[in-house]
Amino acid sequence: MSVLDAKIPEGPIKEKWTNHKNNINVVNPANKRLIDVIVVGTGLAGGSASASLAELGYNVKAFCFQDSPRRAHSIAAQGGINAAKNYQNDGDSVYRLFYDTVKGGDYRAREGNVYRLAEVSANIIDQCVAQGVPFAREYGGLLDNRSFGGVLVSRTFYAKGQTGQQLLLGAYSAMNRQIGKGKIQMYNRHEMLELVVVDGKARGIIARNLVTGSIERHSAHAVVIASGGYGNVFYLSTNAMGSNVTASWRIHKKGAYFANPCYTQIHPTCIPRSGDYQSKLTLMSESLRNDGRIWVPKNKADVEAIRNGSKSPVELSEEERDYYLERRYPAFGNLVPRDVASRAAKERCDAGYGVNETGEAVFLDFSSAIMRYGKEKANILGEADASKERIRELGEGVIESKYGNLFQMYEKITDDNPYKTPMKIYPAVHYTMGGIWVDYNLMTTIPGCYAAGEANFSDHGANRLGASALMQGLADGYFVLPYTIGDYLSDDIRTGPISTDTPEFEEAEKSVKDRLEAFINNKGTKSVDYFHKRLGRVMWDKVGMARNEQGLKEAIEEIRQIREEFHKDVFVPGEMNELNPELEKAARVADFLELGELFALDALHRTESCGGHFREESQTEEGEAKRDDNTFAYVAAWEWTGDPGKSNLHKEELTFNDIELKQRSYK
Amino acid sequence: MKLTLKIWRQKDANDKGRLETYQLDNVSEHMSFLEMMDVLNEQLIAEGQVPVAFDHDCREGICGMCSMHINGEPHGPDRGVTTCQLHMRKFKDGDTIYVEPFRAKGFPIIKDLVVDRSAFDRIQHAGGFVSVNTSGNTQDANAIPIPKDDADKAFDAATCIGCGACVAACKNASAMLFVSAKVSQFALLPQGKVEAKRRVINMVEQMDKEGFGNCSNTGACEVECPKGISLENIARMNREYLKATILSE
């Protein structure tokens, strides 16, 4: 019997959440005033949780390392948010959203959680509209939808290419209302560096004021971690520069299990790396694949010529091009799911067909779409005998109206005009499905410590569908956590304020200070980034899109090596008691260096391929991912033992009562 | 390319601060401005010096964290971009580039190029919201149709990233564009109209308290805004304020 109890309520899947809400304990309003809750992170999950908890009456202390809650990286999400509203009358339902999400996650998610997510999804849209989120609308004044990421219905609500921004600003506005009322105490430019556990319960955090450098103690009756994902373990990712695993890793080291760390989503359409100085990768919306065709040259000679600039890609005839997605997946073509598209690009580039100087880029070509739309437009305009140039011009206009802002962004970054020459794209790390293990109530294995949003592992399984991250973050924060946390806090109404003047706080504060002082006093020779880049290289090469046993074993060794060197030789300039970005980075990279090893270990132990985790040893004859449901239909939750490489594995078996397990196929 | 950088260095809020000169070789034109700053910092660290502190986070032009005043303009010479999207190809080999923090009474300097923009947050606390609980038990999202034009305009106003370039560019360090973007977003939507009067009065009052200057319609904010927020929003806020003060009971 596993030590993990997911606490999934009994009963039919449709009634689980309702029954659960009816049966859990609640705290009466007068008592909520006596209870403090700390929320770390102010993205969609943290922001919405802070606002909702404060509305309920709890005293919330919210923390973010940015200078304002509004800057959390949820803001960068482009595409949209799914909800089972069925406004388009195309047969969408809670069940279908549930089904798509479990299938998209390659059957490695918990049914109960996903069903709840689908169930509350519709409320999110109602809620956001009431808050004044300006979703896209049709001329009739009703909300518009688009389809997304290979599902068969239109259920994605969006606000141009800035849906994440609009939703986050909605949550931020709800927070502002509570900050104005004094119900949320906001700690901007504060970073949580340790969890404080008293008598086995999470009772506070140690945070560093990033401006003054002072180490502060904050107590509460419960702690919510909503600090996002850990994609930056790869150094280069579409995550923000500051995105980090520290809050999650700190609670992991205090007893919270870390689940499925190896489930990483690699997004296929990002702007490729241009040099060693590269600090981050920029995502180009997945929607581009609706009209763009992905290809590389058929002949290596052409590849060479394109790389050294002696040939332009537009000079290549159709016969000289390899539209490899259309070739391999005739049914879905360029619209295969993210993981499939990413691996296919890597396969071509590894085979030597990458089209830029680094050999890590493929073309995303809009010329067919431009001509196709151009012809349509010409017909509409009655210009039946339009010249090729005229058709091209009309087509470019259509493309501009659809993707103008993306094309402009691409041109700003690369200085190439994507209307005239194909875009170069390459996959990049985008989202991490893995995270802190939580039960149905979103509580971690530490009582009183919760994890929400990307920081937890719960709803996406091994792969996340497009437009589902926003849904999950807001569902957790607005509609799940505010209920479930009351069940736990109902025991705390007589506890009274938690003192920070206890040995536990003392000890936690000291450990933080020691850790940071060690960096300052280290006086090594290499910068933090030097180590972070090395870690990223190992992760990308050996724990990236395709993994194998040998590579993973090497990666573990190399990461250990880098970690050792890091602690010996890192140089952190400046002082403790000042704004010191290098010190902040050092603390984060130290945690990444530990996580990286666990990540590789998890990838090594899971010898099947599933979703974002592709083991070269486990593929079909055609080179597609092959799951092993008999052995691996479980959540791998790792327990900290003092050494990431020796973490204890706990398994939470996944049972599927409402969905039949199938091998995904996009042929 | 080779560059001479004149960068504002200021140890903390109380330090007087000064421009320091740095030489940087081997700058690639494909670098973003912040990547160029990274290279400079790596160079400084290698020399055992304290690197330049600057705000940045998403590096894709949406979080609004980066905030430099580059060669006399917030976010530098390019249009419609934040500093993180500004690329070095906008500069020439041998250029001298001045890098300063955003300067305004409402944006006190914390260190080097890092300024404190929490005044923006406080303005939002004063009224940048619709007073609706996050229960989810609101009416259906499609219960009130909103004309597409209004929704689009509200969206355009809502794309403000709160970077503060408007304040930095304005000769009066006025925050009107920022405040008006929020006021407009809500004033254009039926959900926001209910509290429109209270909102605009409270937000403007807080804006004044924070020490920002007045709008003299120079339009610099609109030109420098990385998101192209229109001056139309300021006019709308002026109208809203008029309605809320003179025309209300």
Next chain:
Amino acid sequence: MSNSALLNSSIAKKWWMALTGLFLCLFLVGHLLGNLQLIFIHGEEGKRAFNEYAYFMTHNPFIKVLSYVTYFSILFHAIDGLVLTFKNKKARPKNYAYNKPGTNSSLPSRYMAVLGTAILVFIVLHMASFWGKMHYTAMPLHTVNVENTEFYLTQTEGSYIPVVDFEQNDLGEAKFWIKDGTEFYTTRGEIKLGEGYKDLHSLVFAYFGHDKMEEANLPANKNALIAVIIYVVAMLVLAFHLWHGFASGFQTLGVNHSRYNSFIKGFGKFFAIVVPLAFAIIPIMIFMNK
């Protein structure tokens, strides 16, 4: 709340700027139309028309009220502008070491306070030269020529009585006397019969270099060229001030609509060129035709 908001808030201060500023634009039009008589109506007729107009402007009760509103507007516009400018300076205690505002805003828009101050100085000078003389000094009257009955009196009601209709005493003296050179009283001084036109026309012409000595005992201004230059420069300054100010006033009052914006902006620029230009042409023509 709303009371203090009407005076103290930044936006209210700007409304007052806009309202007074746009009102002053109207005033400019009125003033210009009056001035244009100086060059468009020639000879004696022009002189009479202009002096009558000047009389009307100083005596009509409605115009009186309007003129007080104008004085108030000028003062308020100047003081409010000054207050705003100081506040704005305070909003950026430390300037950029290197700034390129020219890339994002027009020059006039950034120098409204300087331009405004220059205009204020000019207004003071201008009022001292004309308005002050008109109000506070003994001005020559427009043609006191009893013999040839050219001299008219205006009664306060506004109808004209030729001077010759008045009885004369044995010594040939008029049975009325003149106070301050312009006001006509009965000899015993109880009844004000009327006022003569102060000869502002001649004053203006003399100021800008015309030799009117014979008629009005006004020597031509020796520094007329400087006066003309100052006037023209002031109009240039005004043009810049209006170039930004006109449309800016509408924006401040919340009038911003995609359909009308280009008209407002276009008209503002037209106004900013045409009105000061027309003002400036007058002294130039007077000076050239002396």
